[in-house]
Amino acid sequence: MISEHDQKLATLILEHSTEVQKDQNVMVQLIGLNGINLLRALVEQIRAKAAHPFIQIEDAESQRILVEQGNETFWKNQAKVDQLPKMKQMDAFIGIRASENIYETSQAGKEANKAYSEHFLKPVHFDERVNNTNWCIMRYPSPAFAMNAKMPTRAFTEFYYKACLVDYGKLEEAMKPLEKRLRATDEIHLKGEGTDIKFSVKGQNWVPCFGKRNVPDGELFTSPVLDSINGVISYAPSVYQGKPFEFVKLEVENGVVVDFDSSNNDALKDILDTDEGARRFGEFSFGLNPVIESPMYDILFDEKIYGSNHLTLGKDYEVAPNGNSSNIHWDLVCIGADVYLDGELVRKGRKFVADDLKGLNPEELL
Structure with missing residues (x-):
């Protein structure tokens, strides 16, 4: 069940942050499965606007494997074949970072991080997404996120929505x-x-x-x-x-x-x-x-x-x-x-x- 808070957050993102309009292409990327209800709220409201959601769900541990094992050739191919052509067709991008473990890629080496940054993040996100779409990035609350904030999960969740939904x-x-x-x-x-x-x-x-x-x-x-x-x-x-x-x-x-x-x-x-x-x-x-x-x-x-x-x-x-x-x-x-x-x-x-x-x-x- 989609919570009232997620519905309000989805409305803020679509109407205030990305200003999605009829017939626009909107990529909704979810990294980690924790934020699935926010994704569903977004998809529901995007279609209510007669716009076109493109859903991209990524498993955080699979992404860790790719970052650790990827090299220049791999990331150039990922950008060229899949992500960059798709991003070029998007009017808006919404990124939900919902991984339970923020240290998932901590063991990736210097060369692996450099290859990922230079040949994937830069062309797909820094150059194309940042400059040519209405984009919005956010985290999503979880017990692990609350632990990093040194707060009980319930108190952190209340804090999260209060911080996100300020005036x-x-x-x-x-x-x-x-x-x-x-x-x-x-x-x-x-x-x-x-x-x-x-x-x-x-x-x-x-x-x-x-x-x-x-x-x-x-x-x-x-x-x-x-x-x-x-x-x-x-x-x-x-x-x-x-x-x-x-x-x-x-x-x-x-x-x-x-x-x-x-x-x-x-x-x-x-x-x-x-x-x-x-x-x-x-x-x-x-x-x-x-x-x-x-x-x-x-x-x-x-x-x-x-x-x-x-x-x-x-x-x-x-x-x-x-x-x-x-x-x-x-x-x-x-x-x-x-x-x-x-x-x-x-x-x-x-x-x-x-x-x-x-x-x-x-x-x-x-």
Whole structure:
């Protein structure tokens, strides 16, 4: 039986996020079987709109085998024969990440991950899906997901839907004063425990996010001027390529990572050595979802934590470019640093202190 929450989430995704219209082609991808009821709600509502759902259900463990054993030839063929031609015909893409184990691909080696990223993810998703479809990506709640969040399953499920179904119209309006300030800003300075880093965003585009591409949502992003970044930054726990990191700390000179420390330095070195752009940064963002308070080892939630910022290693987005090209895009999150815009303190810790920005604090949005 499809729950009322899943029906509401499906409606949000189709009407607000992807704006599906009659006769459009919509790919609905489910990785892991846990989110089957959301998929069913989506399919039902897509057909009610007289649009055309294309269902893709993937078993997480089978996908692990492919990632571990795949090589350049295999992924080029997968992209060429199946996924890329199909994606080129889609008007919208909805991705439900419902795997029970976020560490499923943690044993895939450096070369296997590189082949998958370069010859499948990049052409199919980064180049085609991101740039040419209305797309939305989300996770789906499970006991394993709740465990990573250190919450009881029932409490986590309630939190999940509350975070996903925030009032995005209200959040969009509250972002506008910050967007206005940022478009006039040259230098951003983050300063906090283990973090003291400065960079320029002069002339860069800013993109407000309020439920159009991710659910849950709530961020305002750009890309830093590529060679302007200098200092040190410390990040919250993260998982990338199925590998857990309890902390990551980077030292940056003129936009390039020159030193690093983490709870898993061998894996971090492999990621940074992916290509030249992997040691540079392609995105900077403010996390603004008023419901999400702490990291849960899932970047679609963690990058939206209120009072956070992410300074992202790897590829930029075409909508807010800075010229960095890479086969990785790792949204590492820094929580609670003071934020200065051209020397003015606008956020102290996790709360905005500038009068025109206080509307973004959680007590004003909930």
